[in-house]
Amino acid sequence: AQSVTQLGSHVSVSEGALVLLRCNYSSSVPPYLFWYVQYPNQGLQLLLKYTTGATLVKGINGFEAEFKKSETSFHLTKPSAHMSDAAEYFCAVSDMGADGLTFGKGTHLIIQP
Amino acid sequence: GAVVSQHPSRVICKSGTSVKIECRSLDFQATTMFWYRQFPKKSLMLMATSNEGSKATYEQGVEKDKFLINHASLTLSTLTVTSAHPEDSSFYICSASKASGTDTQYFGPGTRLTVL
Numbered sequence: 001a002q003s004v005t006q007l008g009s010h011v012s013v014s015e016g017a018l019v020l021l022r023c024n025y026s027s028s029v030p031p032y033l034f035w036y037v038q039y040p041n042q043g044l045q046l047l048l049k050y051t052t053g054a055t056l057v058k059g060i061n062g063f064e065a066e067f068k069k070s071e072t073s074f075h076l077t078k079p080s081a082h083m084s085d086a087a088e089y090f091c092a093v094s095d096m097g098a099d100g101l102t103f104g105k106g107t108h109l110i111i112q113p
Numbered sequence: 114g115a116v117v118s119q120h121p122s123r124v125i126c127k128s129g130t131s132v133k134i135e136c137r138s139l140d141f142q143a144t145t146m147f148w149y150r151q152f153p154k155k156s157l158m159l160m161a162t163s164n165e166g167s168k169a170t171y172e173q174g175v176e177k178d179k180f181l182i183n184h185a186s187l188t189l190s191t192l193t194v195t196s197a198h199p200e201d202s203s204f205y206i207c208s209a210s211k212a213s214g215t216d217t218q219y220f221g222p223g224t225r226l227t228v229l
Binding site for chain 2: 044045046099101104105
């Protein structure tokens with residue numbers, strides 16, 4: 001069975017500071033990994049995904065994530081936070097890519113001015 | 114492209130009634146659609162996977178007779194919550210994949226169900 005753990009239900013950073021949202025997963029097969037963002041009253045939007053190949057994945061809005069198999073991690077980073085980044089972020093995993101997703105509990109990102 | 118809509122966005126119903134939620138892929142054909150439930154302050158939980166023209170596959174613990182899923186066309190899936198009770202109140206979200214075997218799901222904006 002798959003599972004996803006997101007460390008920190010709330011993360012607060014200052015505007016311009018580094019954003020680091022942590023995600024660890026467990027999967028019995030090579031996983032497909034995803035980060036989604038959910039803004040208030042909106043649907044989930046795909047930030048980036050890892051399927052195969054390069055382990056450093058670049059996404060939209062300046063976000064990137066690195067797949068580390070040895071650490072079973074897929075942490076999300078952004079060098080410089082912007083006020084518009086305030087939202088809920090979900091890490092998700094699937095087997096084979098076509099199955100339904102298993103989500104972490106989400107991390108609420110707060111940007112301090 | 115790849116827009117998914119849901120209707121209604123909010124619905125309030127009385128206990129014991131049934132509610133239908135629609136999920137539409139607006140600009141693509143969705144071979145597979147998924148239904149999730151999001152609890153307050155918690156994550157999304159996969160309820161079922163729906164393939165066009167086939168019976169839905171439900172996750173363990175999800176009552177298939179209570180949550181009826183129909184995927185009659187490549188652009189429409191419906192979730193009917195039958196004999197709704199207050200504990201069914203939740204945020205229901207659908208997603209759609211463009212083709213079988215693909216890995217990207219496009220999510221709808223969700224439907225807030227409140228059962229009185």
